[in-house]
Amino acid sequence: MIYDAIIIGKGPAGISAALYTVRANMKTLVFGTGKSALDKADKIENYYGFSQPISGEKLLEEGENQLLRLGGEMRDEEVISISKEELFQVSTTTGTWQSHAVLIATGQKNVNIGIRNLKKFEGKGVSYCTTCDGFFYRGKKAGVLGFNDFALHEAKELLPFTKDITLFTNGKATSFSKDTESILQQLAMNETPIRSFEGEEFLEKILFEDGSVFSLDGIFIAYESASSTTFALKMGILMQDQYIVTDQNQRTNIDGLYAAGDCTGVFKQISVAVGQGAIAGRNMIEYIRKQKQ
Numbered sequence: 001m002i003y004d005a006i007i008i009g010k011g012p013a014g015i016s017a018a019l020y021t022v023r024a025n026m027k028t029l030v031f032g033t034g035k036s037a038l039d040k041a042d043k044i045e046n047y048y049g050f051s052q053p054i055s056g057e058k059l060l061e062e063g064e065n066q067l068l069r070l071g072g073e074m075r076d077e078e079v080i081s082i083s084k085e086e087l088f089q090v091s092t093t094t095g096t097w098q099s100h101a102v103l104i105a106t107g108q109k110n111v112n113i114g115i116r117n118l119k120k121f122e123g124k125g126v127s128y129c130t131t132c133d134g135f136f137y138r139g140k141k142a143g144v145l146g147f148n149d150f151a152l153h154e155a156k157e158l159l160p161f162t163k164d165i166t167l168f169t170n171g172k173a174t175s176f177s178k179d180t181e182s183i184l185q186q187l188a189m190n191e192t193p194i195r196s197f198e199g200e201e202f203l204e205k206i207l208f209e210d211g212s213v214f215s216l217d218g219i220f221i222a223y224e225s226a227s228s229t230t231f232a233l234k235m236g237i238l239m240q241d242q243y244i245v246t247d248q249n250q251r252t253n254i255d256g257l258y259a260a261g262d263c264t265g266v267f268k269q270i271s272v273a274v275g276q277g278a279i280a281g282r283n284m285i286e287y288i289r290k291q292k293q
């Protein structure tokens with residue numbers, strides 16, 4: 001089945017956009033993992049329409065219920081890749097869905113991996129994009145840093161280039177779906193906590209907390225979850241710093257692909273995310289109608 005709109009993120013920006021697309025009779029699918037910035041907000045007092053403080057959790061719940069009441073469809077899954085052929089292809093570990101338009105409303109990812117020198121070697125052996133850089137590691141010794149399905153997805157993308165891949169979990173508990181067994185079998189695994197990345201100009205080795213060392217040519221970071229940066233690097237979406245660049249209609253540089261909310265680096269507030277979501281939704285409707293004419 002082809003969706004009109006796929007929305008990645010069920011925070012205020014994503015749900016707000018979906019309210020518009022659904023009410024315009026657009027077949028809409030929203031993906032979200034439940035990790036919204038709002039989960040951490042205990043008391044919200046500055047959002048319009050609530051005379052008493054409301055918790056972030058409650059606001060999110062109300063938003064989701066509002067969308068479901070109007071006929072929106074939601075899947076509690078993490079999107080690990082987006083690509084565009086004639087239509088957009090949006091994949092999780094359980095399947096791939098197609099749509100005419102996509103909105104990225106994934107919020108801001110704040111993960112401090114805490115490995116010394118990680119930043120120093122970015123672009124010099126540390127990569128965030130197997131699609132972009134996998135080719136450079138043909139037949140070489142590569143690593144993937146991560147501990148869940150997202151990391152396995154990246155390792156799978158790397159396998160056509162090299163069979164010498166080690167999954168470094170940095171001491172984190174792993175969490176893999178059952179159907180990933182065949183990928184895991186093709187990888188070596190190192191579960192030791194990492195202290196630092198080492199090398200002269202380029203990454204040469206990993207130094208672990210227990211004092212051991214592992215030499216390698218490069219490592220791909222696929223830590224925790226796929227973020228707007230992951231999608232941007234793979235699809236060539238224009239970014240400024242770590243944020244997606246949009247025009248005033250929330251359009252990115254890729255036709256049919258929109259972004260809204262904290263992932264665009266605006267004033268990080270619910271009202272702004274909801275407003276940008278509404279603008280994105282409105283413009284996606286126009287775009288989809290034209291595509292289907």
Ligand SMILES: Cc1cc2nc3c(=O)[nH]c(=O)nc-3n(C[C@H](O)[C@H](O)[C@H](O)COP(=O)(O)OP(=O)(O)OC[C@H]3O[C@@H](n4cnc5c(N)ncnc54)[C@H](O)[C@@H]3O)c2cc1C
Binds near residue numbers: 032271
């Ligand atoms: C502690 C705290 C307190 C705050 N208090 C206030 C306040 O009082 N007032 C105010 O206006 N703002 C407040 N904010 C800011 C506000 O929470 C954000 O501006 C707002 O939530 C941004 O909405 P968003 O939809 O852009 O992103 P988010 O709300 O962060 O939602 C992102 C969504 O994307 C999903 N997602 C991410 N990656 C993927 C993926 N790969 N696949 C599928 N889904 C994915 C997540 O599951 C989530 O549903 C607070 C923030 C924090 C952290």
